Amino acid sequence: MKKRSILAVTLTALWAVNTNAADITVENFAGKQVVPENPQRVAVLDFAALDTMRQLGVKDRVVGTIKGKVPAYLSEFKDEKYANMGTAPEPAFENINDVKPDLIIASTRQKKALARLKEIAPVFYIENDYTNYYPSLQQNILAIGKIFNKEAQAKEKLAALDKRISALASLAKGKTALMTLVNESRISAFGQNSRYAMVYQNFGFTPIDTNLTGSTHGNSIGFEYIAEKNPDYLLVVDRTAAITDKANNAQTVLNNEIVNKTNAAKNHHIVYLNAENWYLTFGGLESMDKMVTELESAVK
Template structure:
């Protein structure tokens, strides 16, 4: 009997020690996994116009307030977008207006901070329209400003895209896309003629002109199209002009950005612009008034898709 009890006790001890060993092994495995995860989490520091921001690479939940950046993330297949301002969404990015898949975080100028805070995002990306709210965004999550500097458009655009590539591990893809756009630009520069152009923004009957180093100055600065008036002041909002000015300048071509179409108003830029005075210009007579796509030019400029399409539109004007 004693012998049986001794055997039973020995078996129980063996089982107990085996269980302890398994528990220790499981604990060690969990610790190792945690250490590996911690070691694999790489941070990135982005220096931008509004400061310096450090955060984990490959963020999984991102709020995007710039449609050009949204455009680029879509092109690169980055699926980290969690929240966007859904009003006035460019038509080609319409899928991001799905409120069931993406959080509506306000408008381009009025953020819904309560909704953003509730999301607990890993990263917030903003641009010029939200710059004044940078500190409020930063109180919620790491915030990076990736706006385009129109005085050095391509340098700024390429820097933004390279930064985006570094954040999400898409450096090679960005390099390939930028090379393709550069080829497009060289083609349009080769196609540009001596015709002089005037760039106009139409807004509910009012018109503004844009020259080099301005919001739409890429047409002159990068694409090589000559200006009808070298004296236009460089600005974000353009130089207010009259129809008499257009007739006096008499451009060979006109590139028109219709803000009305971009924000969904009923007013037609063409109806107000092509009046009796403008009909006397060379641009009108030669059928050289080109209405640019406002989705690309007004809403989402500075994206991999939008810049490529912008080049194509200018190219087509010389074909």
């Protein structure tokens, strides 16, 4: 009887361990993915996911994250207790392997490295539908919630965000906008089927040009194009400022005679958006809230 009791206890303990380590299926725009439930050691290669994990109260699971230019509001993750996983475009595979993660969270910037990452540990891959961006963003956040048994919290925070977005859409209704990204001296425009689609689809602005393609990197434009379209609001993401220490690059590029004659310039409606929110952590729970606040301030 004693031997049976020990065996029963042992089997029960093994079953409990296996239950805790069970795989679950989550789904996003990238498709159905099988990942470990409630992982305890996570290597995070995406700032938006890091943002969302912190908002859901599971930052203690992070054992390593990408470094490079870390957004100011996530500066706590610069601490040496979080191992250096490389940068977004160049993961440090040996370092990732060394932290022995239960899960790696990756995004499109690591797409070419996915096969190699999967050799180290299971991967949750974040991808978005640029023709219908906000619903795919919601999918990613809910998937992270499900992975960490925080689905109820994720739903609650998304519901609060939805209310804020609806209020912004009411403020922006009837106002035309052109969403742009400045990279050094080059300017790209984004339409209603692009990475910044939610500016038009959810935030309430009317696209000044409905013929822009859905390119991930935007449509190349010049100063004359901006003047010709003459939107009420010129919304600007400074990619150079996001990834380098070169501040105010976009302001320098756009401060010229052609752009300064537009209605947006005359009415002080050229909005230089926080590049960290709109480029580095685009898609995180807190960054989304910050983005809504920026645009609310611009249109009030």
